[in-house]
Amino acid sequence: MKDKISIKDIAKITGTSITTVSFVINGKAKEKSISEEVIKRIQKTVADLGYKPNAFARGLRTGKSKTIGFLVDDISKPFFSRIATAVDQLASSHGYKIIFSSIGGDAYRTKEILQIFHERQVDGYIIAITAGIEEDIKSLLIGKTPVVFFDRYLPEIEGDYVITDNYHSTSKATKHLLENGFKNIGFITTNSEEMQLLDRLKGYTHAIDEAGQKTCTLRLNYSNTEDSTSQIKEFLKKNFFLDAVIFATNYLTMDGLQLLRTSDKTLLSNKGLISFDDFELLKFLSPTITAIEQPIDGIAETIIKILIKKLRVAEKTDLKNNVIEIPAKLNIRESSLSRSKGLK
Known part of the structure; x- marks a missing residue:
């Protein structure tokens, strides 16, 4: 058996087409009227072979990578690490994975990370803005990829913010x-x-x-x-x-x-x-x-609530920006x- 299993292999084993296998793997079998017998046969083969879809390739096909970029100054700081943990769990419940990065206020590194995230086709961003990267953030906002900011509020950068009161x-x-x-x-x-x-x-x-x-x-x-x-x-x-x-x-x-x-x-x-x-x-x-x-949990829950809403709306420009302040204890x-x- 080959080390890496492909959709083509699954199609050959199950006696179906590559397109049919793709529909089943991507949850579109019902809408494409694929029979229950064929669905079960493909699903069993996928499970037996331990096939894992290539997330990047799927993203190219669907335009959705199901990933979110998370950028902060230093993720080792207690506040950021606790937010990261809470956000990761909440995003997972909506089917999204988080890609974490510390940028340390380094403008050059910020450009590199944002480029990598762009190439990975992340569906959205969660960012704590640090001094020195404001222009990069403004450039990011020109596009239509949803962004939610937290912790630090910059009046000159319009967007959705979730911050402590x-x-x-x-x-x-x-x-x-x-x-x-x-x-x-x-x-x-x-x-x-x-x-x-x-x-x-x-x-x-x-x-x-x-x-x-x-x-x-x-x-x-x-x-x-x-x-x-x-x-x-x-x-x-x-x-x-x-x-x-x-x-x-x-x-x-x-x-x-x-x-x-x-x-x-x-x-x-x-x-x-x-x-x-x-x-x-x-x-x-x-x-x-x-x-x-x-309010770690309150901040994380509000970030994900706003971002998921933005991800589900086709035309993001119609959504009003909000600055939400959450009381501390x-x-x-x-x-x-x-x-x-x-x-x-």
Whole structure:
């Protein structure tokens, strides 16, 4: 027996035509009025031989590859990896496979990956836009292949976006600290113009202003963990009066927590703390750390719902673009409670 089985081989074994075998394999037997006996004979042969249709060849015939391209900055980051897992499971339930890629904000690599996806005839894209690839994304949108963006919103790029409600989530977290007696609350973020980070900063600022308190913000130039920790340490030393701190991202939280392993641990250990983005470690520290949990399942479900709808509509240009903001959950733990309740 040949190593690779073809439709031609199946047709020969079953005594049918290549066209008939193709109709059965592609689920078109009923509409082509192929008899039940012939269908069963072909299906049994396919199963016995372990034949797997060539997805790329099928795509050429049908114009549908049943694949979706997924592009993010770095898929190893917890938020992206969790979204990827959830999206993969949901897409599979609709008969689609996901092709994942990290592009790292590299414009040249982005062009390469988009070209590969184009050649593979992906049916749609799920993209978290990173700085430096905006022009490539605009070029992509000229075509009619459906695209859904998530995490990062760029007003100058029209499209469907599914994002966390960063503004209200951070405002709510800040108010929670204020309600628990913290008055001098600092906010640590990066010197980035990414909309999600700016919205978190605005949410914090609004809550502080509304309470009649003063804002105290560090917008650090992020390069690596060691340098970030150093900048956080200097900020906390300079602003020794702070009684609570909100970290705008999970990696900034991790960089800040590095101080707990040093002689400067009191810079952080005696303050109220909240992390934007939750992760497992925060539940096992002492005190446990309050965190804003991004709605992973809600984001993934909405992405797939929008994309599948776009894939099923023949004329995509008639579909209205939407920006959908999904509320996050504040997981309250010991670090944000009033000192009398939980902070040691």
